Amino acid sequence: MNSITARRRHPLARYAVLLLALSLLGGVYALLMPGGDRADAAIASGKADDVAAGKELFAAHCASCHGLNAEGSYAPGGASGPSLIGVGAAAVDFQVSSGRMPFANPGPQAPRKRPPEWVNPETVKQLAAYVQSLGGGPTKPSLEAVDPAKGDPAKGGELFRANCIQCHNFVGAGGALTYGKYAPSLEPATPTQIYEAMATGPQAMPVFNDSTITPEQKRDMIAYIVGVRHEPNPGGNGLGRIGPVTEGLVAWVGGLSLLIIAAIWITAKKRQVNHD
Amino acid sequence: MSLDTVPKPIAGTSTFLDDRIGAGNFLKRNLRKVFPDHWSFLLGEIALYSFVILLLTGTFLTFWFKPSMGEVVYKGAYEPLVGVHMSEAYASALHISFDVRGGLLIRQIHHWAALLFVAGMMVHMLRVFFTGAYRKPRELNWIIGVLLLTLALLEGLTGYSLPDDLLSGAGLRITEGVAISLPLVGTYITFFLFGGEYPGEDVISRFYSLHILLIPGILLALISAHMILMWVQKHTQMPGKGRTETNVVGAPFYPTFMVKSGAYFLFTFGVLALLGTFAQINPIWLFGPYTPADISAGSQPDFYMGFLEGALRLMPAWEINFLGYTLPLSVLIPALVPMGIIMTGLALYPFAERWITGDNREHHLTDRPRNNPHRTSIGISGITFYGILWLLGANDEISSTFHIPLYTTTEVGRVAIFVGPAIAYFVAYRMCIGLQRRDQETLLHGVESGVIKRLPHGEYIEVHVPPAEDLAALVQGKKRIPAIEAAPDGEGVPPKGMRNPLGRLRAKLSETYSADSEAISLDGHHGDGHGEGHGHAGVGAGDETKAIGH
Numbered sequence: 018m019n020s021i022t023a024r025r026r027h028p029l030a031r032y033a034v035l036l037l038a039l040s041l042l043g044g045v046y047a048l049l050m051p052g053g054d055r056a057d058a059a060i061a062s063g064k065a066d067d068v069a070a071g072k073e074l075f076a077a078h079c080a081s082c083h084g085l086n087a088e089g090s091y092a093p094g095g096a097s098g099p100s101l102i103g104v105g106a107a108a109v110d111f112q113v114s115s116g117r118m119p120f121a122n123p124g125p126q127a128p129r130k131r132p133p134e135w136v137n138p139e140t141v142k143q144l145a146a147y148v149q150s151l152g153g154g155p156t157k158p159s160l161e162a163v164d165p166a167k168g169d170p171a172k173g174g175e176l177f178r179a180n181c182i183q184c185h186n187f188v189g190a191g192g193a194l195t196y197g198k199y200a201p202s203l204e205p206a207t208p209t210q211i212y213e214a215m216a217t218g219p220q221a222m223p224v225f226n227d228s229t230i231t232p233e234q235k236r237d238m239i240a241y242i243v244g245v246r247h248e249p250n251p252g253g254n255g256l257g258r259i260g261p262v263t264e265g266l267v268a269w270v271g272g273l274s275l276l277i278i279a280a281i282w283i284t285a286k287k288r289q290v291n292h293d
Numbered sequence: 294m295s296l297d298t299v300p301k302p303i304a305g306t307s308t309f310l311d312d313r314i315g316a317g318n319f320l321k322r323n324l325r326k327v328f329p330d331h332w333s334f335l336l337g338e339i340a341l342y343s344f345v346i347l348l349l350t351g352t353f354l355t356f357w358f359k360p361s362m363g364e365v366v367y368k369g370a371y372e373p374l375v376g377v378h379m380s381e382a383y384a385s386a387l388h389i390s391f392d393v394r395g396g397l398l399i400r401q402i403h404h405w406a407a408l409l410f411v412a413g414m415m416v417h418m419l420r421v422f423f424t425g426a427y428r429k430p431r432e433l434n435w436i437i438g439v440l441l442l443t444l445a446l447l448e449g450l451t452g453y454s455l456p457d458d459l460l461s462g463a464g465l466r467i468t469e470g471v472a473i474s475l476p477l478v479g480t481y482i483t484f485f486l487f488g489g490e491y492p493g494e495d496v497i498s499r500f501y502s503l504h505i506l507l508i509p510g511i512l513l514a515l516i517s518a519h520m521i522l523m524w525v526q527k528h529t530q531m532p533g534k535g536r537t538e539t540n541v542v543g544a545p546f547y548p549t550f551m552v553k554s555g556a557y558f559l560f561t562f563g564v565l566a567l568l569g570t571f572a573q574i575n576p577i578w579l580f581g582p583y584t585p586a587d588i589s590a591g592s593q594p595d596f597y598m599g600f601l602e603g604a605l606r607l608m609p610a611w612e613i614n615f616l617g618y619t620l621p622l623s624v625l626i627p628a629l630v631p632m633g634i635i636m637t638g639l640a641l642y643p644f645a646e647r648w649i650t651g652d653n654r655e656h657h658l659t660d661r662p663r664n665n666p667h668r669t670s671i672g673i674s675g676i677t678f679y680g681i682l683w684l685l686g687a688n689d690e691i692s693s694t695f696h697i698p699l700y701t702t703t704e705v706g707r708v709a710i711f712v713g714p715a716i717a718y719f720v721a722y723r724m725c726i727g728l729q730r731r732d733q734e735t736l737l738h739g740v741e742s743g744v745i746k747r748l749p750h751g752e753y754i755e756v757h758v759p760p761a762e763d764l765a766a767l768v769q770g771k772k773r774i775p776a777i778e779a780a781p782d783g784e785g786v787p788p789k790g791m792r793n794p795l796g797r798l799r800a801k802l803s804e805t806y807s808a809d810s811e812a813i814s815l816d817g818h819h820g821d822g823h824g825e826g827h828g829h830a831g832v833g834a835g836d837e838t839k840a841i842g843h
Binding site for chain 1: 330331332333334335336339372373374375376377390391397401405408409412413416459460553556557560561564565567568569570571572573574575576579580581584586587588589590591592593594595596599687688689690692693696698699700
């Protein structure tokens with residue numbers, strides 16, 4: 018008791034206590050939190066060979082903007098790209114399989130386009146494994162996790178209305194954002210891509226991680242988005258399903274013109290031929 | 294029995310009615326009433342017949358619609374919403390769409406009819422404006438028309454809100470925003486309208502009463518007044534051969550016009566049925582139920598509210614904070630100013646024009662729009678103002694469809710809303726003058742006959758012939774635009790009433806408004822620019838004259 022009382026006044030005692038507390042905190046953190054296991058992640062999303070093949074693909078197709086080690090680069094007015102350390106395999110799969118990356122022209126937003134020749138499921142997997150090995154991050158979901166048939170579209174619809182439609186429109190037809198950005202139409206997106214977009218928050222989109230929207234809820238939303246896409250329009254032509262703008266256009270251009278033609282028709286006079 | 298005798302059942306019934314209500318005299322007087330024959334005179338009937346169809350389809354919808362905001366769990370036929378909590382109003386609107394036989398068709402016809410009701414009123418009103426048909430003695434009917442248009446917007450707004458889907462809720466939220474932004478009374482009005490804090494539980498049933506009872510009742514009364522006044526004052530007609538201020542040239546109500554008008558009702562009904570069948574409108578099941586927390590991209594009002602939406606989107610975020618009170622100009626100005634300019638401008642225009650021209654005569658012959666260039670230019674200017682606001686109400690759709698950055702549309706719109714109407718005024722004015730000059734040329738030099746003639750000295754000319762009688766009559770229908778007497782008398786003293794600033798303004802306006810009406814004379818004599826000896830005066834089929842140099 019006495020010796021402790023004496024030593025705790027030692028000039029180095031405060032540092033010893035601080036060190037002890039820090040190692041305790043660090044130890045508990047390391048025990049409780051998953052992750053930090055880069056090699057495991059690489060193995061989870063592919064084989065170790067994939068990482069090597071992915072690194073080559075990355076150097077050939079991505080490094081000009083994202084840097085040789087995916088550290089990102091910034092050149093005003095030139096080829097720039099963010100760091101990809103920690104974005105995860107899901108981000109790679111989303112961006113490359115939808116053709117958004119590699120970026121063709123610098124602009125406010127990368128549009129969906131046909132992927133280049135070298136892109137196929139195998140190369141995307143390799144590239145994803147490499148990026149995953151750099152700093153972890155969200156991985157590509159299993160097919161079961163995105164199966165629309167296993168989701169509840171009614172619940173998914175409510176979540177979709179609460180979280181997505183302010184940018185993507187009520188059926189996912191897309192909409193405008195500021196400074197040339199836009200929320201793209203969800204029509205061509207595959208269930209996996211929809212899941213990955215929510216998990217990684219590409220471009221202007223916010224991230225909806227698993228604590229904001231659970232994987233089950235994501236599957237419900239996918240069920241709604243895919244379901245509404247295939248749903249027929251019971252009222253006739255859907256007019257693009259973008260709301261009253263096209264309806265007004267049809268009322269004026271279609272409805273009113275037909276009625277004006279009818280009016281001209283029924284009031285038309287036979288031209289009298291002059292016989293003198 | 295010969296064909297000349299009236300069959301007894303008909304003769305008996307008609308005598309019975311005639312003896313008691315004097316129907317025969319009334320019919321004799323009115324069945325032969327003459328209506329002029331021009332397609333543009335049927336535009337108002339689009340609105341009239343759409344209104345009839347609105348009443349019929351609307352009645353059908355009331356059989357199933359439940360105007361209640363009570364919360365229910367949906368259990369109907371539309372699978373993706375089963376188990377979702379929603380208001381009874383929305384659930385019953387879904388019920389009409391999916392579980393009532395023909396319900397969706399009638400709902401869609403009702404909505405399309407609403408769009409064509411307002412669109413029909415607007416084109417009818419433009420016809421009346423540009424031909425000057427609102428002039429004395431028809432100013433009162435014009436004002437009834439402006440009231441009808443305003444009420445139609447209100448009727449549309451209340452109807453749009455009833456199904457309580459997410460889109461209609463967005464409209465309701467803006468309505469609330471406008472109401473609450475009114476200085477001093479805003480909060481009280483909002484709480485009165487919604488029965489408490491937004492959205493409350495009352496607004497749907499209140500809007501329902503307004504939508505199916507009060508506003509249609511007033512609309513019906515005003516439409517009747519509109520028709521009676523039109524009937525009593527007789528129809529205007531275009532200038533032309535044999536048409537004067539004291540006659541009406543056209544077809545009698547019975548049988549010709551009655552058949553045409555009846556056919557036109559069927560046309561209107563047919564077009565609405567086509568639209569209702571083949572074009573989906575307001576798919577409320579896709580919008581989902583309204584909750585104040587949700588909003589969709591591309592939330593728009595129906596087209597007739599688009600100009601207010603555009604004004605709101607165009608407006609910079611200005612507000613005044615004073616002694617703890619906020620005056621949100623960013624809502625107040627777009628909600629009230631464009632509507633005020635357009636509706637007040639329309640209502641006052643006949644009186645303003647009468648004040649400026651001092652024209653107190655009755656007019657039953659209409660003007661061709663080119664013959665009153667300032668009126669036409671003001672109208673085109675107004676259309677441009679309205680059109681820019683309307684277009685920008687859809688600026689998000691424009692932005693995403695044509696890949697124009699959203700803020701660019703707003704910034705362009707902020708300039709265009711001031712510059713556009715001015716350019717439109719100038720262009721329209723020059724076009725009117727140009728068209729008048731062409732009319733003048735038609736009268737003075739005739740129309741091209743297509744016959745090329747070679748003169749003895751080798752020159753080729755195209756023979757011009759006088760215009761056909763009806764064309765000439767139409768062109769010669771141009772009347773001088775009157776101006777008030779504002780010239781000073783011999784001692785340089787302006788007439789009484791012209792000496793104060795208002796009088797001087799009136800004199801100036803009057804001079805401008807009527808300025809060109811004498812310059813381009815269409816009475817067959819040369820106006821400006823034609824000196825004597827110019828070489829081509831009277832033109833006939835055989836005259837060796839030429840019409841060149843214009």
